[in-house]
Amino acid sequence: MHKTHSANRQSHTSSRGATPQLPPPILVTEAAQFQQLLRELRRQPVVAVDTESDSLFSYYYKVCLIQLSVPEADYLVDPLVLRDVTPLGSLFANPTVQKVFHAADSDIVVLKRDYGFTFANIFDTLWSARILGWRNLNLAAILKERFGIRLDKRAQRTNWGRRPLAPEQLAYARLDSRYLLPLREMQIAELTARSRMEEASEAFGRLLGMEWEEKPFDPDGFWRMNGARDLSPRALAVLRELYLWREERAQQLDRPLFKVVGDRTLLQLAEERPGDPQALRQIPGMSRNQVKWHGRDILTAIAQGQQSPVPQPHVRRRNNRVKYLDKAALACYEALRAWRNTRAAERGIDPDVVLSNAELRSIAQRAPKTLEELAEIEALGPWRRETYGQELLSILASATP
Numbered sequence: 001m002h003k004t005h006s007a008n009r010q011s012h013t014s015s016r017g018a019t020p021q022l023p024p025p026i027l028v029t030e031a032a033q034f035q036q037l038l039r040e041l042r043r044q045p046v047v048a049v050d051t052e053s054d055s056l057f058s059y060y061y062k063v064c065l066i067q068l069s070v071p072e073a074d075y076l077v078d079p080l081v082l083r084d085v086t087p088l089g090s091l092f093a094n095p096t097v098q099k100v101f102h103a104a105d106s107d108i109v110v111l112k113r114d115y116g117f118t119f120a121n122i123f124d125t126l127w128s129a130r131i132l133g134w135r136n137l138n139l140a141a142i143l144k145e146r147f148g149i150r151l152d153k154r155a156q157r158t159n160w161g162r163r164p165l166a167p168e169q170l171a172y173a174r175l176d177s178r179y180l181l182p183l184r185e186m187q188i189a190e191l192t193a194r195s196r197m198e199e200a201s202e203a204f205g206r207l208l209g210m211e212w213e214e215k216p217f218d219p220d221g222f223w224r225m226n227g228a229r230d231l232s233p234r235a236l237a238v239l240r241e242l243y244l245w246r247e248e249r250a251q252q253l254d255r256p257l258f259k260v261v262g263d264r265t266l267l268q269l270a271e272e273r274p275g276d277p278q279a280l281r282q283i284p285g286m287s288r289n290q291v292k293w294h295g296r297d298i299l300t301a302i303a304q305g306q307q308s309p310v311p312q313p314h315v316r317r318r319n320n321r322v323k324y325l326d327k328a329a330l331a332c333y334e335a336l337r338a339w340r341n342t343r344a345a346e347r348g349i350d351p352d353v354v355l356s357n358a359e360l361r362s363i364a365q366r367a368p369k370t371l372e373e374l375a376e377i378e379a380l381g382p383w384r385r386e387t388y389g390q391e392l393l394s395i396l397a398s399a400t401p
Contacts, residue, residue: 054161238305
């Protein structure tokens with residue numbers, strides 16, 4: 001297969017003084033290469049996977065690169081050049097090939113969204129680290145601590161939607177999947193030694209059902225901006241108009257919101273309410289280009305806000321997470337949460353590794369009285385039912401009036 005020799009410059013160094021010498025990654029941009037890659041991957045029992053997207057540069061962000069590593073090579077599949085990468089779906093759905101991710105949920109949901117893939121047999125090194133109680137969870141920190149590898153994170157924030165990709169981007173991208181395979185081996189050994197492998201497998205299984213959720217635009221979302229509630233009523237009316245304008249413009253330009261105008265600048269505009277281009281240029285955060293491209297529209301939005309009705313304050317809920325629970329269920333939820341937090345502290349792990357708040361709410365609402373009733377709650381797999389089941393029933397019994 002064609003090898004991208006331009007990516008031979010490595011974007012990492014070893015903290016122990018040595019630089020690991022790796023063969024250059026293989027950039028897959030041609031149909032014949034892609035078909036050969038698929039044949040090679042089908043023979044592999046384990047494949048490491050990662051993706052890169054252009055979320056820092058696009059409103060409608062997309063998968064821009066799919067990294068696939070096996071012991072002998074690192075492949076960088078370019079979906080923007082190949083156009084059709086749907087044949088990878090057979091690999092991701094194959095239960096005989098294990099796919100290794102770090103933070104699999106973020107990759108799985110965008111791959112499902114963009115290509116309709118389904119997944120089977122995954123291993124998530126982030127969830128393994130959480131179950132093991134590792135202090136460092138970020139992949140760069142783990143690689144530095146466990147392998148002495150330093151990632152050059154500058155490439156992470158580059159535009160992955162622009163072609164051609166730079167050598168530094170290709171070198172960085174391959175490292176995000178390259179070391180997942182030895183990391184998996186290290187974690188399997190520790191999970192097995194600590195009798196946590198079954199717990200981890202159950203956690204991996206829960207990730208398979210994750211789906212992309214399109215969040216509709218909330219026209220009242222400006223209330224959640226940090227500092228919005230400190231503005232005067234008239235400034236809030238201006239902020240609302242600016243907020244609505246920015247959303248529309250970001251969609252038109254296919255640019256992320258902060259690339260149009262940042263939140264802090266939007267608040268400053270609402271507070272000072274400049275009335276002409278000269279005053280607009282004095283606002284911190286308003287660049288010359290922003291004034292040139294958006295100045296007229298911003299001034300129009302400010303003028304509309306000066307005349308529009310003042311928005312009525314939204315009532316802040318003290319605890320959105322439990323707003324649907326009645327009094328009895330709320331008592332159960334609080335008792336379960338206290339137990340969960342204690343259990344997590346004993347194990348040295350984050351509370352949601354034991355049970356998430358959403359899972360606690362479901363248990364509190366259902367209030368099962370037997371293990372059979374507990375088994376009807378789909379979120380609880382066999383390992384967690386066996387490990388925590390009797391404790392959960394005991395907590396519920398004592399908390400129920």
